[in-house]
Amino acid sequence: MxxxxxxxxxxxGGGLPGLPLAICMPKLSFTLMExxxxxxxxxxLAVKELGLKNVTVAETRAETAGQSEAHREVYDVAxxxxxxxxxxxxxxxxxxxxxxxxxxxIKGQKAAxxxxxxxxxxHMLHVSHSGTVDTPTGKIVVLExxxxxxxxxxxxxxxxxRDPL
Numbered sequence: 001m002x003x004x005x006x007x008x009x010x011x012x013g014g015g016l017p018g019l020p021l022a023i024c025m026p027k028l029s030f031t032l033m034e035x036x037x038x039x040x041x042x043x044x045l046a047v048k049e050l051g052l053k054n055v056t057v058a059e060t061r062a063e064t065a066g067q068s069e070a071h072r073e074v075y076d077v078a079x080x081x082x083x084x085x086x087x088x089x090x091x092x093x094x095x096x097x098x099x100x101x102x103x104x105x106i107k108g109q110k111a112a113x114x115x116x117x118x119x120x121x122x123h124m125l126h127v128s129h130s131g132t133v134d135t136p137t138g139k140i141v142v143l144e145x146x147x148x149x150x151x152x153x154x155x156x157x158x159x160x161x162r163d164p165l
Contacts, residue, residue, distance in 0.1 A: 008033060008071070010062055010080035010093050015043050017079050017106065022055045029054050031075070035061040066095035066154040073148070078103045086114040086141070087121035087164040094125045095149045103127065103143040111139040121165030125149055 004027050009018030011033040022030040032047075032055060034040040040059040047055045058065065065071035078093040082105040093103045107114060115129055122128065122143070130144040154160055 004028060005076040006031070006074060007077045007079060008075040008093075008096050010078060010089065010096075011035065011039075012083055012089075013081035014039060015046060016081055019043075019046060019050070019052075019055070021079065022052050023050065026054055029056075031056050031058050031071075033058045033060060033062060033065060033071075035059070061157055062092035062096070063154045063157045063160065066092065066149075071096055073098050076101050079106070080104075081106045082141075084161065085164055086111075086118040088160045090118060090122060090125055090127060090143065091154050091160040091165055094127045094143065094145060095154050097145050099145055099147055101145050102130070103145070105141040105143070106135075106138060107141050108138045111141050115141060118165075124165050125153055 006029045008031045015032060018030050018032045032043050034043055034057065037059060040057050043057045047057060072095055075096050076098060078097050080089050080093055082089040086105065089105055090103065097103055111132060126147045126149055127143045127145050131142045133140040
């Protein structure tokens, strides 16, 4: 993705990590996904004030976006400050990424434990763990998508959180 590419920020961090990444990587196209209207409005204002031409804000839930033609399997990379269980975040982000794409989940020090617990769910989503990068504050779990996500994922609004894979 050196010359260009599409990145989606899953929407669980008020523009983090999407906004700083967009500033640092102006050749990439970023979509910041946010379901809450006030947060989406803030992100639009931040994008305008920062003069970022490589960022759009999509006011939608990840469950809805993952089933829409406009967002399903169109991004090269999905990023998320994964504050919830890995299986939930994976179900919401993996359907957004193209075959051959990657999902980067920023996790805490217990990433290995979460990864082990997410093994079954990752298999169901057709995604595999390709590595974990240590950072000063936690870990970045890298998932790779070698084939299409089954059409039933993501499930309806709120269901991934209520009943994780």
